[in-house]
Amino acid sequence: MKKFLDTALSVASREAQIEGLTGSAKESRAAANAVKIEAYADIISALASVPLTSKGKLPRSVSTDLRDTLLEAGVSKACTKRYVENSTAALRVFDIPSQATPELVEEILSTENIDSENALKKACFNSREVSDVRAFAEKLVGKFKTRFTDGGNEVATDDFHPSKLTDEQIDAALEELEDAMRELRAARAAAKVAANAAADDVEAENEAVRAFVAAGLGE
Numbered sequence: 001m002k003k004f005l006d007t008a009l010s011v012a013s014r015e016a017q018i019e020g021l022t023g024s025a026k027e028s029r030a031a032a033n034a035v036k037i038e039a040y041a042d043i044i045s046a047l048a049s050v051p052l053t054s055k056g057k058l059p060r061s062v063s064t065d066l067r068d069t070l071l072e073a074g075v076s077k078a079c080t081k082r083y084v085e086n087s088t089a090a091l092r093v094f095d096i097p098s099q100a101t102p103e104l105v106e107e108i109l110s111t112e113n114i115d116s117e118n119a120l121k122k123a124c125f126n127s128r129e130v131s132d133v134r135a136f137a138e139k140l141v142g143k144f145k146t147r148f149t150d151g152g153n154e155v156a157t158d159d160f161h162p163s164k165l166t167d168e169q170i171d172a173a174l175e176e177l178e179d180a181m182r183e184l185r186a187a188r189a190a191a192k193v194a195a196n197a198a199a200d201d202v203e204a205e206n207e208a209v210r211a212f213v214a215a216g217l218g219e
Helices: 005-019 025-047 060-072 077-093 102-111 117-124 132-141 167-216
Strands: 142-148 154-162
Touching (some): 025 117, 077 117
C-alpha cells in the first residue's frame, strides 16, 4: 500500500468537487480556491515530517511515491505536477511543524494571505520580472521557456518557443506599431506645444493683472 494513498484519494475527491462547482463565476472561483487550498493542506501535512534534501527538494523516492499515488487516484498529470512542486516549495519557504495537521497548515497559509493556488506559487517562487515592452515582444515573436532553480528563482532557458504568428504577420504588426507610434508621438508633441502656449497665455494674463494692480496702487 502506498504511503500517500489516503491523501491522494482526498485530493482526488476535492478535485472532483471543484469540477462540479456551479453558480456565478465569482462564487465558483472563490469556492474552487478554498477547496484547492484544502487539498494543498492535505498534501503539505502528509509531507511535513519528511526532511528535505540539501537542495530543498523531497527525496526522490518520496516525490515519486506521491506523484504516482496522485495519478493512480485520478488526479490529472498537470495538477499532480503543480501539487508536488508547490507543496515542496511551501515546506521549503514556510515553517511547517513536522506534526502539522491539515487544519494547522490551512491556518499557516491563511496567515500568509494565501487563499489560492496562484497565491501559493507567488509566495514560494520568485518569478522573473518582465517589462511591458518585453512582454509585448514575447507575445509577438515568442519567448524562452523558463524554469525554477532549487532556490525558487525563475530563470530563462535556451529552449525558445516561437509565437503562433508567421514572420509576415510579425512584420505587419511591427509596421502597424511604427505607424501608431508616429501618429501618437506627433499628437503628444502637439499637445505639449498647446499646453505650453496655454501656460504662456495664463502667465501673460497674470502679468497684466499684476501690472494693473500695481498701477492702481501707485507703485
